[in-house]
Amino acid sequence: xxxxxxxxxxxxxxxxxxxxxxxxxxxxxxxxxxxxxxxxxxxxxxxxxxxxxxxxxxxxxxxxxxxxxxxxxxxxxxxxxxxxxxxxxxxxxxxxxxxxxxxxxxxxxxxx
Amino acid sequence: xxxxxxxxxxxxxxxxxxxxxxxxxxxxxxxxxxxxxxxxxxxxxxxxxxxxxxxxxxxxxxxxxxxxxxxxxxxxxxxxxxxxxxxxxxxxxxxxxxxxxxxxxxxxxxxxxxxxxxxxxxxxxxxxxxxxxxxxxxxxxxxxxxxxxxxxxxxxxxxxxxxxxxxxxxxxxxxxxxxxxxxxxxxxxxxxxxxxxxxxxxxxxxxxxxxxxxxxxxxxxxxxxxxxxxxxxxxxxxxxxxxxxxxxxxxxxxxxxxxxxxxxxxxxxxxxxxxxxxxxxxxxxxxxxxxxxxxxxxxxxxxxxxxxxxxxxxxxxxxxxxxxxxxxxxxxxxxxxxxxxxxxxxxxxxxxxxxxxxxxxxxxxxxxxxxxxxxxxxxxxxxxxxxxxxxxxxxxxxxxxxxxxxxxxxxxxxxxxxxxxxxxxxxxxxxxxxxxxxxxxxxxxxxxxxxxxxxxxxxxx
Numbered sequence: 159x160x161x162x163x164x165x166x167x168x169x170x171x172x173x174x175x176x177x178x179x180x181x182x183x184x185x186x187x188x189x190x191x192x193x194x195x196x197x198x199x200x201x202x203x204x205x206x207x208x209x210x211x212x213x214x215x216x217x218x219x220x221x222x223x224x225x226x227x228x229x230x231x232x233x234x235x236x237x238x239x240x241x242x243x244x245x246x247x248x249x250x251x252x253x254x255x256x257x258x259x260x261x262x263x264x265x266x267x268x269x270x
Numbered sequence: 271x272x273x274x275x276x277x278x279x280x281x282x283x284x285x286x287x288x289x290x291x292x293x294x295x296x297x298x299x300x301x302x303x304x305x306x307x308x309x310x311x312x313x314x315x316x317x318x319x320x321x322x323x324x325x326x327x328x329x330x331x332x333x334x335x336x337x338x339x340x341x342x343x344x345x346x347x348x349x350x351x352x353x354x355x356x357x358x359x360x361x362x363x364x365x366x367x368x369x370x371x372x373x374x375x376x377x378x379x380x381x382x383x384x385x386x387x388x389x390x391x392x393x394x395x396x397x398x399x400x401x402x403x404x405x406x407x408x409x410x411x412x413x414x415x416x417x418x419x420x421x422x423x424x425x426x427x428x429x430x431x432x433x434x435x436x437x438x439x440x441x442x443x444x445x446x447x448x449x450x451x452x453x454x455x456x457x458x459x460x461x462x463x464x465x466x467x468x469x470x471x472x473x474x475x476x477x478x479x480x481x482x483x484x485x486x487x488x489x490x491x492x493x494x495x496x497x498x499x500x501x502x503x504x505x506x507x508x509x510x511x512x513x514x515x516x517x518x519x520x521x522x523x524x525x526x527x528x529x530x531x532x533x534x535x536x537x538x539x540x541x542x543x544x545x546x547x548x549x550x551x552x553x554x555x556x557x558x559x560x561x562x563x564x565x566x567x568x569x570x571x572x573x574x575x576x577x578x579x580x581x582x583x584x585x586x587x588x589x590x591x592x593x594x595x596x597x598x599x600x601x602x603x604x605x606x607x608x609x610x611x612x613x614x615x616x617x618x619x620x621x622x623x624x625x626x627x628x629x630x631x632x633x634x635x636x637x638x639x640x641x642x643x644x645x646x647x648x649x650x651x652x653x654x655x656x657x658x659x660x661x662x663x664x665x666x667x668x669x670x671x672x673x674x675x676x677x678x679x680x681x682x683x684x685x686x687x688x689x690x691x692x693x694x695x696x697x698x699x700x701x702x703x704x705x706x707x708x709x710x711x712x713x714x715x716x717x718x719x720x721x722x723x724x725x726x727x728x729x730x731x
Contacts, residue, residue, distance in 0.1 A: 203583055204521035205590065205643075206630040 159254040159270060160228045161220065165193060166239045166247040168217040177238035178221065181230050185270075187220045197245035216247065222257060224267050313413045322419040325552035326428050332543020333431035335536055337364050337438065343533025344442045345722075347589065347642045350525040351712025352446045353722035359441045359450070363457055367434030370462035372398050375433055376426055378466035380474045389476030391467060398426055419551040428547055432492055435544075437461040439496025442642035443504040447511070447709050450717045452700045456692060460499055464688045468495055468681045483677035484665060487548035489604030489655035490677055495685050497649025501638065502689035507702050509639030511709050519633045522641070527588055534592040538568055541599050545606045560606045564599065567606075567618035571598020574622025582626070589643075590626055596647045597625035601655035604674075608663035617658045621651045653678055 166174060171188065178186060192213035199212035223231050232249055240246055257269040341360040345353050376398040383389030399422075409415070411422040420428070437457050444453060469491050471478040485491050513520060524530055545564045549556045575594020579587040601621035602614055609617065628646035632638050638645065656678050660671030696702060703709075708716030715721065 202521075202523075203585060203587065204523045205587065206579075206583055206626075206633065207519050207521040209521050 159222055159224055159257055159267065161222050161252050161254045162228070162231055162235070162249060163252075164219045164235050164239065164247060164249045165191065165216050166219065166235075167241070167245065168215055170239045170241075171217050171219070173238040174219060174235055177234040178219075178231065181234045182227070183221050183223060183231055183234075185221070189218045189220075191216050191218045195245075195248065214245065222254060222270050224270060313409055313415055315413055319414050319418065322552045323421055323424050325557065326420045326424050326547050326550065329543035329547020330424070330428040330431050332540050333428070333435065333547065334364075334540070336431075336435050336540035336544065339533045339536030339538075339540055340435070340438045340442070341533070342529040342536065343592075344445065344642055346526040346529030346531075346533060347442070347524045348445045349522065349712070350723055351714055351721075353525070353714060354718045354720055355450065355713035356441065356445050357722070358718065359453060359457075360438055362454060363438045363441060363461075364434045366454065366458050367437045367461045368430050370458060371430040371433045371466075372400065372426070374462045375466040376429060378463070379429065379433075379469040381470060383470075383474065383476055386475050387477055387480040389470065389474070389480065392470070399423070432488065432544075433461050433465055436465050436488075436492045436496045439493070439644050439648050440499040440503055443500035443640045443644040444507055445641045446713065447509075447703050448503070448507055449701055449704050450713070452696050452702055455700065456503065456696055459692055460689070464499075464685060465492075465495055468684055471681070472677065478677045478680065481676060482670070482673045484608075484659050484670070484674070485604050485656060485677065486607050486659075487545045487603045489600060489652045490681055492652075493600045493603065493648040494652030494656070494678070495681060497645055497647075497652050498682055498685040499689050500640070500644040501649055502686055503693055503702075504638050504640055504645065505636075506690075506693045506697055509637070510641070511706060513639045514637060517637070519637070519639075524589060530589065530592055534595050538565075538595060538599065541568070541603075545603060549607065556607055562611065563602055563606045563609045563614040566611055566614035567598040567602035567621070568595050569598070570615045570618025571595055571601065571622035571625070574598075574619040575626050576622075578623050578626040590629065593625050593629065593643045593647055594622035597621040597651040600648055600651040601658060603652075604655040605659040605663050605665065608659060608665050610663065613658075613662040617655065617662060620658075621654055624654055625651055 164174070168190070175186070193216055194212050194214055197214060199210050199214060201208055201210055203209075219235070221231065228251065232251070235249055256265065258265050259269040337360065341357055344356050344360060348356055373396060377394035377396070378392075381392035381394040383392055413421070416422045417425065437460055440457065440460065441453070466474075470476045472483055472485050472491055473479070510522060513522060541564055542561055545560045546557050549560060551557075572591055572595035575597060576586050576591035578594075579585075579590040583590070598618035598621045601617045602609065605617075606614075625643070625646045628650040629640075629643050632640050632643075632645050640646070656674050657671065659665050660667060660674045693702070704713060704716055
């Protein structure tokens with residue numbers, strides 16, 4: 159089992175969701191995060207004082223797939239999330255030790 | 271049994287006991303009304319009196335709406351971890367202000383000086399309307415015998431609303447780090463003693479009035495008094511943690527500019543009563559004039575501050591534009607009944623520019639942390655508005671400017687001295703600030719043990 163975490167632009171979420179559904183990934187967890195990589199923040203002013211906002215709002219999508227589906231899923235995410243501009247985001251893949259479906263108690267690949 | 275049912279068993283009998291006597295009071299009032307009818311036949315109530323009185327009562331209600339404005343403006347401009355605290359302060363100030371005015375303030379502010387030229391201090395006794403039913407049974411209080419334009423109760427009601435608005439100006443400047451208990455003590459003393467004494471010098475027919483000082487609706491008496499209090503207390507208190515880094519101010523952005531904008535519009539709305547009612551009659555010419563001058567100055571102030579922030583700051587700052595509207599309103603308040611349309615525009619424009627630079631000055635030069643711009647709006651523009659009476663309008667003239675300066679100076683000195691003394695004593699005894707830890711977590715948790723926005727997922731069900 160692999161856990162695929164992607165940090166993406168928030169307005170790309172719907173496109174990525176559609177792409178994931180198309181390759182057969184049926185579940186995901188989404189959180190609103192802030193972060194930066196090479197993409198710089200922007201300047202804001204408030205009452206005469208200027209300040210930089212470095213942390214950009216992004217969306218983190220977490221999906222768990224079995225090993226065979228991993229490359230397909232990564233490709234789906236990258237193709238739908240890409241704009242070509244700095245700030246498109248990143249995908250991180252890690253190996254998962256265990257997964258459990260709470261309702262039934264199924265483990266391993268049956269739990270995905 | 272659980273706590274709720276326990277307190278019900280205590281509260282319900284208490285409620286019955288307390289309202290029982292009120293049921294008897296109803297009979298008293300009916301008896302009093304019967305004797306009043308006899309006496310009232312001797313005092314005629316002309317229709318004009320009813321109309322004047324009605325307008326001032328409504329104006330008092332409009333001034334009350336300014337408290338909605340203050341509550342939303344202040345909570346909008348400060349951080350959400352302190353929202354409960356600032357709303358609590360705003361709520362209590364209305365209550366404390368109104369009650370102290372009844373017990374002490376009204377009779378300090380309108381004591382009836384025998385020798386107005388030397389009217390510095392007089393106290394007409396504790397308790398307006400608190401001496402049993404004597405006032406209720408004296409028809410003079412509800413008739414033109416008291417005043418051609420309003421009853422004693424209307425007089426009290428309208429003026430009490432003013433007192434509370436003065437006190438609440440300080441709460442914005444001390445937001446986010448002042449200790450609640452200390453602040454409530456300060457506010458009580460401020461509204462009960464400081465505000466009425468300086469107010470008596472002009473509106474109570476005291477020495478400033480005798481000199482010719484003019485303050486139509488309170489640019490000095492209400493706004494700069496509140497502004498001085500805000501300045502002194504914010505200075506004694508020190509800035510919020512993290513506001514100044516290496517001597518330079520860091521912005522602490524507003525939590526909700528929607529609320530702030532709504533607050534300013536509510537204040538503008540309330541100002542129709544604040545200035546409109548200060549005519550102290552329903553005189554169609556004067557009240558309608560005042561409504562026009564008030565709104566004109568507000569509009570000019572908002573525009574001027576917006577443009578100034580756009581040009582000087584690079585981008586148009588909403589919080590500055592909102593402060594600009596208030597600056598115009600404060601600026602016209604001293605002379606709203608004396609100004610032409612053009613005068614109002616000029617006063618508003620200048621106030622709008624002034625408030626922008628005053629905010630920067632207080633923030634970067636004085637290094638006093640004023641989260642809502644109370645000092646810039648109320649003190650600086652209050653002084654401007656008072657001076658404007660000598661520069662523009664029907665009372666313009668060198669002599670008037672001198673009179674205005676005397677009033678500004680005298681009230682400034684008294685208020686600063688009062689606040690310095692009281693503030694310093696409180697600082698040494700009760701302490702002015704919350705602990706650093708509490709300030710970081712937020713006063714909502716620290717002072718109140720509750721949150722304004724209970725969004726933690728563990729508490730959602």
